[in-house]
Amino acid sequence: MTPDANPDAFLALLTQGLITDAQHDAARAHPEASSFPPLPSPAHALAWMRVRGLMTEDEQNAALDSIADDAPHADDAADTAIDADDLVELAEQGITHEAIDALFKDALIDAETRDMALAETPVVGSVAASPVATLAWLATEGPLEKEGFEALRAQVAAEPALATAVERARIVAEAQALVEADEQAARAWQARAQRSRRIGAWKFLATVAVIGGGIGWYAFAPASVPACDAASTRKTLDSLMRRVSMDVRMRRLDPNGGAVIETPSVSSLREVGYLKPERVRGCMAVMTQGDSKEPMAYTIGPTEAKGDEMVVRGADVAIVQARFGNLDADGRPLYNAEPIGRMAMEKAFREGAAPLGAARAASAARMRPRTEPGLVRKDPNRSREIAEIEPTGPCRKLEDGTGHACPLVVEYNDSLLGALTGGDGSLPVRGEFTFVEDNGNWRVGDDFAQTFMRRVLEARMAGMAGMAGTGAPDTSIQQ
Numbered sequence: 352m353t354p355d356a357n358p359d360a361f362l363a364l365l366t367q368g369l370i371t372d373a374q375h376d377a378a379r380a381h382p383e384a385s386s387f388p389p390l391p392s393p394a395h396a397l398a399w400m401r402v403r404g405l406m407t408e409d410e411q412n413a414a415l416d417s418i419a420d421d422a423p424h425a426d427d428a429a430d431t432a433i434d435a436d437d438l439v440e441l442a443e444q445g446i447t448h449e450a451i452d453a454l455f456k457d458a459l460i461d462a463e464t465r466d467m468a469l470a471e472t473p474v475v476g477s478v479a480a481s482p483v484a485t486l487a488w489l490a491t492e493g494p495l496e497k498e499g500f501e502a503l504r505a506q507v508a509a510e511p512a513l514a515t516a517v518e519r520a521r522i523v524a525e526a527q528a529l530v531e532a533d534e535q536a537a538r539a540w541q542a543r544a545q546r547s548r549r550i551g552a553w554k555f556l557a558t559v560a561v562i563g564g565g566i567g568w569y570a571f572a573p574a575s576v577p578a579c580d581a582a583s584t585r586k587t588l589d590s591l592m593r594r595v596s597m598d599v600r601m602r603r604l605d606p607n608g609g610a611v612i613e614t615p616s617v618s619s620l621r622e623v624g625y626l627k628p629e630r631v632r633g634c635m636a637v638m639t640q641g642d643s644k645e646p647m648a649y650t651i652g653p654t655e656a657k658g659d660e661m662v663v664r665g666a667d668v669a670i671v672q673a674r675f676g677n678l679d680a681d682g683r684p685l686y687n688a689e690p691i692g693r694m695a696m697e698k699a700f701r702e703g704a705a706p707l708g709a710a711r712a713a714s715a716a717r718m719r720p721r722t723e724p725g726l727v728r729k730d731p732n733r734s735r736e737i738a739e740i741e742p743t744g745p746c747r748k749l750e751d752g753t754g755h756a757c758p759l760v761v762e763y764n765d766s767l768l769g770a771l772t773g774g775d776g777s778l779p780v781r782g783e784f785t786f787v788e789d790n791g792n793w794r795v796g797d798d799f800a801q802t803f804m805r806r807v808l809e810a811r812m813a814g815m816a817g818m819a820g821t822g823a824p825d826t827s828i829q830q
Contacts, residue, residue, distance in 0.1 A: 359389075360396035367428035368418045369397060369411065377405055383475075391470045394434035398473045401435065402442050411435065438473040445481030446488050448474050453482045457519055459503060460486075460495065467494040482522050487529035500530075576651055577661055579634035580620035584651060587663040588617045588636065615640040617647070624675030627682030629656075633675025635668070648672075667762040669779035673741040686742035688757050691786050695793045696757065697740050699786055703795030704737050704803060738762040738777070746786075754787035754796055765811055782806035 361378050364370045370378070378384060378400055390396050400406040415432045418425050441447070448469055455465040459482075468489060489495035507523045510516040577583050592615045616639050623633040631652030638647045648671035654660045677685045688696040739762040746757040761780040784803070785796030 360393045363393035363427075364397055364431070367393065367424040367431060368422065369393075369414045369428050369431060370400070370406065374400070374406060381405065387474065390474065392434065393431045394438060395474055397431060397435040398438035398442060399475060401439050402473065402475055402477050408436075408439075439477075441488070442473040442476040443478065444484050444488070445476045445478045446472055446485045447476040447480050448472060449476070449480035450482045450485035453480065454486055454489075454522075457482070457522070459507075459519060459522065460489065464489065464494055464499075483525040484529065486522060486526035490526065490530050576625075576630050576632055576653075579622040579632055579636075579649075579651065584620065584634075584663055585617070588620075588649070591665075592617060592638075623648075623671055624678045625682050626675060626678065626684075633666070633671040635671065667739060667777065667779060669760045669781070670739045670741050670762050673743045673760045677743070684742075686744055688742045688746055691746065691755060691757070691793050693742070696742075696786060699793045699795050700740055700759075700761075700784065701737050703799045707800060707803065736764050738764055743781070749785070754785050756783045756785050758783045763807060763810070765807065778807070778810040780806045780810045 361370075361375055361384075365372070365375045378396070381403065383399075383403070390399075397406070397411065401408065401411065411432055415428060418428050422428075451460075451465055451468045451472055454460045455462070460468070468485075471493060472485075486495075490497065490500040504523055504527060507516070507520050510519070617636050618639065619635075619637040621635055623635055625632050629652060631650050634649050634651065636647050636649070638645045646668050648666040648668040650664050650666050650671070651661060652664075654662050674684070679685055687693050691699075741760050742757055743760050744758040746755040748755055759782065761782075763778045763780045765778050780803075782802060782805075785798055786793050787796050
């Protein structure tokens with residue numbers, strides 16, 4: 352096979368904007384590329400490039416960040432990067448095409464299971480291929496059903512003790528030990544979570560999913576925006592929850608205790624308000640996992656201002672309550688940060704907060720050596736330190752006449768909290784912030800840094816208290 356083999360997967364990466372022309376040429380010129388069978392997906396090509404050192408994780412993330420939201424292949428690029436991250440994780444465990452083929456040659460899996468597994472595993476690994484780890488993965492997270500694995504164990508146990516049978520028995524026995532260890536670890540983690548009543552890894556991921564958004568289900572609905580509790584909306588949220596549970600399983604956020612694999616459920620879907628000018632519904636629901644219930648929020652609206660294609664997006668609870676819970680009879684916001692105006696207020700706030708975040712972000716980066724995006728990703732706009740800002744009441748003029756004080760709720764991605772907890776650091780920061788007019792332009796008041804940091808600290812302490820299960824704010828849901 353010539354070096355021109357399998358151009359589609361690598362060209363797809365180039366088209367999506369995930370690799371440069373130079374990286375594409377380097378990949379095609381690599382001696383290994385000429386021996387590939389057709390690659391299952393662009394993600395397999397990207398994972399192979401990372402394993403072979405032709406691209407780093409940082410380069411991949413930087414390429415993804417540089418792709419505009421409205422780029423033709425933006426969604427495809429994000430999906431490819433997410434899938435590549437998962438494949439690289441499997442490559443680090445030796446769960447590869449080579450290991451899958453070895454299991455098939457030893458008659459431990461059939462052709463159908465092999466073909467499905469090849470589509471979900473990396474071409475090569477960063478460690479030696481491990482048939483044992485691969486068989487365990489197939490039985491716990493891959494296409495090999497539990498009944499099929501149990502039947503394989505029984506079959507191998509009944510075989511005569513020939514040389515080939517002994518090796519087959521060894522692989523199956525060691526894989527079974529890994530499966531049992533995984534199940535025991537998951538049970539132990541669940542028991543600890545119930546005793547401590549703290550927020551576990553699954554909730555961090557679910558929070559990323561329902562707050563961060565980035566995953567949506569599209570429907571052609573020219574007549575109206577789908578209701579918050581429409582069948583299509585429920586289908587979207589159920590799909591997202593399944594992906595969250597898969598993310599928990601794949602990322603192993605609690606290495607000492609296993610991973611919860613129970614899929615959260617969503618109920619009590621309701622509308623908070625309908626923003627008519629933008630054709631967007633603000634919605635609330637209850638997310639349940641085991642005995643724990645948490646409020647979640649989402650919006651439904653067009654992908655483009657005048658388009659008919661609709662999308663469900665994750666949203667922050669506090670922002671949705673403030674934005675969609677304070678509308679007039681015409682579906683327009685009651686509070687617009689007058690006399691400053693929404694756009695000028697937001698610009699001034701972001702400019703005032705920007706210098707405060709640089710040092711904290713650098714410190715948090717040192718505390719958290721590696722960030723794993725997993726299967727669930729955030730909307731780039733809502734991954735900013737200041738994700739959303741919403742007035743919660745009218746601005747008041749200061750007594751000395753120097754400016755106005757506006758009550759706001761701010762969705763703040765706290766890098767320090769994220770580093771401390773190992774999960775999502777999104778916080779609702781509430782407070783009254785001062786704005787002054789300076790030569791026709793608005794800026795934050797001189798007390799902004801002190802006020803903002805105090806409000807962030809209050810929100811951070813409340814968030815950490817909730818995670819510890821002591822002194823947590825009331826998050827009960829009125830049914």
